[in-house]
Amino acid sequence: MSGTAPIVVEGLNHFYGTGGLRKQVLYDITTEIPQGEIVIVTGPSGSGKTTLLTLVGALRSGQEGSVRVLGEELCGARPRTLERVRKQIGFIFQQHNLIGALSALQNVELGLRVTGLARASELQRRSMEMLEAVGLGEHLHHKPDQLSGGQRQRVAIARALVGEPAMLLADEPTASLDKHSGREVVERMKTLAKEQGTTILLVTHDNRILDIADRIVHLEDGKLSTFTDAVIANNRQMMEMLADNRKKRALDEVVDDLDESGFRHLLEEITSDSQRLLEATAMASDVAFRGMLRQGLFAFTRKLGQLLDADRASLFLVESDSLVLRVADNLENMGEVRIPLGSGIAGAAAKSGEIIRIDDAYADDRFNPEVDRKTGYRTRSLISLPIKDRKGQVFAVAQLLNRHDGKPFDRHDEERFDLFISSLGIMLETLEGLDPGSLVHGSRES
Ligand SMILES: Nc1ncnc2c1ncn2[C@@H]1O[C@H](COP(=O)(O)OP(=O)(O)OP(=O)(O)O)[C@@H](O)[C@H]1O
Ligand SMILES: [Mg+2]
Numbered sequence: 001m002s003g004t005a006p007i008v009v010e011g012l013n014h015f016y017g018t019g020g021l022r023k024q025v026l027y028d029i030t031t032e033i034p035q036g037e038i039v040i041v042t043g044p045s046g047s048g049k050t051t052l053l054t055l056v057g058a059l060r061s062g063q064e065g066s067v068r069v070l071g072e073e074l075c076g077a078r079p080r081t082l083e084r085v086r087k088q089i090g091f092i093f094q095q096h097n098l099i100g101a102l103s104a105l106q107n108v109e110l111g112l113r114v115t116g117l118a119r120a121s122e123l124q125r126r127s128m129e130m131l132e133a134v135g136l137g138e139h140l141h142h143k144p145d146q147l148s149g150g151q152r153q154r155v156a157i158a159r160a161l162v163g164e165p166a167m168l169l170a171d172e173p174t175a176s177l178d179k180h181s182g183r184e185v186v187e188r189m190k191t192l193a194k195e196q197g198t199t200i201l202l203v204t205h206d207n208r209i210l211d212i213a214d215r216i217v218h219l220e221d222g223k224l225s226t227f228t229d230a231v232i233a234n235n236r237q238m239m240e241m242l243a244d245n246r247k248k249r250a251l252d253e254v255v256d257d258l259d260e261s262g263f264r265h266l267l268e269e270i271t272s273d274s275q276r277l278l279e280a281t282a283m284a285s286d287v288a289f290r291g292m293l294r295q296g297l298f299a300f301t302r303k304l305g306q307l308l309d310a311d312r313a314s315l316f317l318v319e320s321d322s323l324v325l326r327v328a329d330n331l332e333n334m335g336e337v338r339i340p341l342g343s344g345i346a347g348a349a350a351k352s353g354e355i356i357r358i359d360d361a362y363a364d365d366r367f368n369p370e371v372d373r374k375t376g377y378r379t380r381s382l383i384s385l386p387i388k389d390r391k392g393q394v395f396a397v398a399q400l401l402n403r404h405d406g407k408p409f410d411r412h413d414e415e416r417f418d419l420f421i422s423s424l425g426i427m428l429e430t431l432e433g434l435d436p437g438s439l440v441h442g443s444r445e446s
Pocket of ligand 1: 045046050
């Protein structure tokens with residue numbers, strides 16, 4: 001620990017209540033946040049996120065361990081110390097706490113005035129500039145009830161940032177906002193913070209904004225998990241999201257109605273969710289992350305099988321001159337299945353780059369019954385679909401076996417399979433060792 005970072009927390013414990021009601025809510029928290037970093041705190045409800053934020057924000061004094069913020073020790077600190085630190089921090093809460101009787105401009109001016117850091121003659125000019133910076137130049141004289149939720153939240157951000165605080169603490173700042181305004185709000189926060197070198201600690205449940213973070217910190221039952229744990233938790237959350245009832249119903253409806261626009265919409269949703277997740281977690285190129293991605297792929301591939309009413313769905317990855325089976329039922333009991341490129345239907349699909357659809361596998365010369373032999377399964381109809389990276393190279397082959405109704409797969413199945421698989425391309429590419437840095441910086445097209 002350098003000790004010079006604006007936030008240095010070591011061995012922090014926190015308790016609420018006294019006597020028999022005393023309950024520990026934070027356990028041995030240790031973390032350090034360097035200047036200018038945006039750190040997101042995630043974790044389930046009740047895990048202690050707000051408590052941690054209020055301790056770092058000098059809104060209460062720490063009890064055990066050490067919380068050093070902007071050079072001051074806050075554990076056991078006197079009220080005067082807390083106040084001195086608090087004045088250097090901008091706060092944004094879910095309920096933005098704007099004063100209803102004051103205009104946007106007056107609210108921001110008030111925020112600047114209480115810092116005691118600006119001359120009276122500067123109050124108005126700086127407040128106007130800040131409101132313009134958050135895109136509210138046209139709304140200076142509107143009162144909170146004349147503004148939309150997103151605009152009110154932006155006033156709150158302007159108020160929090162106008163004093164150029166060394167640090168910004170935000171608790172669920174996007175909770176009451178729709179997707180678009182939520183995004184806009186955090187983008188503004190990020191830009192302004194990067195310009196001013198502000199350190200940001202942001203609590204959120206909102207997976208859609210994780211990618212603005214330099215780092216994600218995950219709390220579970222008052223304990224800090226490692227970054228890898230956070231990746232796993234977030235990934236699991238996404239998988240649960242995919243499996244939840246709402247989605248299941250949507251999938252079933254799509255299948256029943258064969259409504260392609262609904263289907264496309266669903267795929268877009270899934271794609272953007274997985275992309276966000278990957279952007280947010282792309283820093284982690286470690287083994288555990290890859291392990292989770294593989295599990296994620298397994299879930300996706302199975303979903304695909306269900307969606308297209310296939311009996312089995314499997315996935316091969318190209319590894320040097322072979323296809324290796326990576327996702328399949330009973331993979332653990334099968335031993336490694338490795339097929340030379342060009343051999344078998346999957347190999348042929350990989351080699352030609354074309355989808356192959358077959359009504360009766362055993363009647364086709366190219367069919368390699370090795371996997372059937374290993375699993376005791378009997379393949380009848382199948383579709384093999386090569387998956388290409390952005391350079392057009394095949395790096396995986398997805399395969400569906402046997403439609404539930406006993407009929408062969410048809411052209412319509414083929415089209416939907418193709419559509420679904422292309423939405424998974426992002427996930428697959430990452431798995432296959434695409435430079436993780438390029439995801440973070442958005443240069444995926446290179
Ligand atoms: N003032 C308080 N007195 C007693 N217990 C409290 C108090 N504030 C919070 N708690 C308890 O401490 C635990 C952590 O609460 P905290 O508000 O920090 O959770 P959180 O992670 O912010 O949850 P959420 O996501 O729901 O906002 C919870 O079990 C909560 O019930
Ligand atoms: Mg909270």
